[in-house]
Amino acid sequence: MKIANIDLGERPVLLAPMEDVTDPAFRLMCKRFGADMVYTEFVSADALIRSVSKTEQKLNISDEERPVAIQIYGRDTATMVEAAKIVEQARPDILDLNFGCPVKRVAGKGAGAGMLQNIPLMLEITRSVVDAVKIPVTVKTRLGWDADHKIIVSLAEQLQDCGISALTIHGRTRAQMYTGEADWTLIGEVKKNPRMHIPIIGNGDVTTPQRARECFEQYGVDAIMIGRASFGRPWIFKEVKHYLETGEELPALTPQWCMDVLRQEVEDSVNLLDERRGILHVRRHLAASPVFKGLPNFRDTRIAMLRAETKDELYRTFNDIRQRFFPG
Numbered sequence: 302m303k304i305a306n307i308d309l310g311e312r313p314v315l316l317a318p319m320e321d322v323t324d325p326a327f328r329l330m331c332k333r334f335g336a337d338m339v340y341t342e343f344v345s346a347d348a349l350i351r352s353v354s355k356t357e358q359k360l361n362i363s364d365e366e367r368p369v370a371i372q373i374y375g376r377d378t379a380t381m382v383e384a385a386k387i388v389e390q391a392r393p394d395i396l397d398l399n400f401g402c403p404v405k406r407v408a409g410k411g412a413g414a415g416m417l418q419n420i421p422l423m424l425e426i427t428r429s430v431v432d433a434v435k436i437p438v439t440v441k442t443r444l445g446w447d448a449d450h451k452i453i454v455s456l457a458e459q460l461q462d463c464g465i466s467a468l469t470i471h472g473r474t475r476a477q478m479y480t481g482e483a484d485w486t487l488i489g490e491v492k493k494n495p496r497m498h499i500p501i502i503g504n505g506d507v508t509t510p511q512r513a514r515e516c517f518e519q520y521g522v523d524a525i526m527i528g529r530a531s532f533g534r535p536w537i538f539k540e541v542k543h544y545l546e547t548g549e550e551l552p553a554l555t556p557q558w559c560m561d562v563l564r565q566e567v568e569d570s571v572n573l574l575d576e577r578r579g580i581l582h583v584r585r586h587l588a589a590s591p592v593f594k595g596l597p598n599f600r601d602t603r604i605a606m607l608r609a610e611t612k613d614e615l616y617r618t619f620n621d622i623r624q625r626f627f628p629g
């Protein structure tokens with residue numbers, strides 16, 4: 302599958318853009334486990350054109366993680382165009398426009414999924430950004446604003462007419478936020494529309510290799526994108542890719558191996574930020590990791606693991622977990 306002239310191979314599996322999650326270290330780790338393309342977290346166009354240094358840092362990408370997309374969000378055409386040109390200087394493979402973020406501080410101001418309530422503006426921004434940069438521009442959005450306005454089938458055509466190179470659809474409405482189940486039927490409808498010729502990337506609730514295959518086979522999408530299932534489980538890309546390629550499950554990964562990966566995540570995160578912030582940053586991954594699910598009498602250890610403030614403290618808990626639950 303190709304986006305513009307970027308070849309992502311057969312049945313690509315992408316790492317979703319996620320605020321506070323898809324930093325350079327995590328992207329690289331997912332890439333090493335097989336993610337075919339990775340995305341930065343969304344970057345505010347407003348902050349970018351004001352040269353806010355924390356925002357500018359989000360444009361840091363490395364050749365090792367390519368192909369990589371940088372995603373921006375905003376609600377004003379001139380600002381988005383200017384931000385797009387700044388992003389282009391950072392030399393990502395793709396510039397992705399976020400028209401899907403449901404959170405109030407973004408959508409409430411008309412940006413992200415808020416744009417689903419102002420389609421003319423969404424299309425104007427898209428067209429203007431496509432015209433302003435030379436790199437491929439893609440869009441990520443949702444099914445529509447709410448259950449009564451699931452407009453994605455016609456919206457996809459309109460966005461394609463603006464000149465985008467691919468479209469990612471998260472199978473929820475803005476009103477759903479992250480609740481309920483992602484509905485892939487409309488993603489399939491978009492894909493089946495004979496007018497559509499750009500790649501369609503399906504997203505939402507892909508949490509197992511079997512579901513990944515089903516999404517390709519039932520809905521015909523060109524690629525799938527995985528978000529939350531990568532928390533504390535960046536090796537999901539290895540599991541999914543193996544299954545897609547061979548039709549068989551990867552032999553079970555040992556908990557010791559998985560804990561080594563999590564330890565590496567801690568190291569990477571601390572190196573990227575600092576000890577305190579790095580550990581705070583990986584807590585979400587430790588809390589979600591399947592490695593610790595279902596361990597008997599784990600509650601106190603889990604609390605200690607999620608409260609640790611230094612690497613020493615955290616690794617003592619890790620050692621304790623290994624000795625108690627995964628000896629050998």
Ligand SMILES: Cc1cc2nc3c(=O)[nH]c(=O)nc-3n(C[C@H](O)[C@H](O)[C@H](O)COP(=O)(O)O)c2cc1C
Pocket residue numbers: 317318319320321322341342343372399401402441471504505506507526527528529530
């Ligand atoms: C913590 C978090 C942060 C997110 N940040 C972004 C973002 O910056 N840009 C974006 O397009 N989507 C963002 N999303 C949405 C995901 O990219 C994805 O569309 C959504 O989680 C559904 O996929 P999943 O079921 O595989 O997680 C975020 C989701 C989560 C959970």
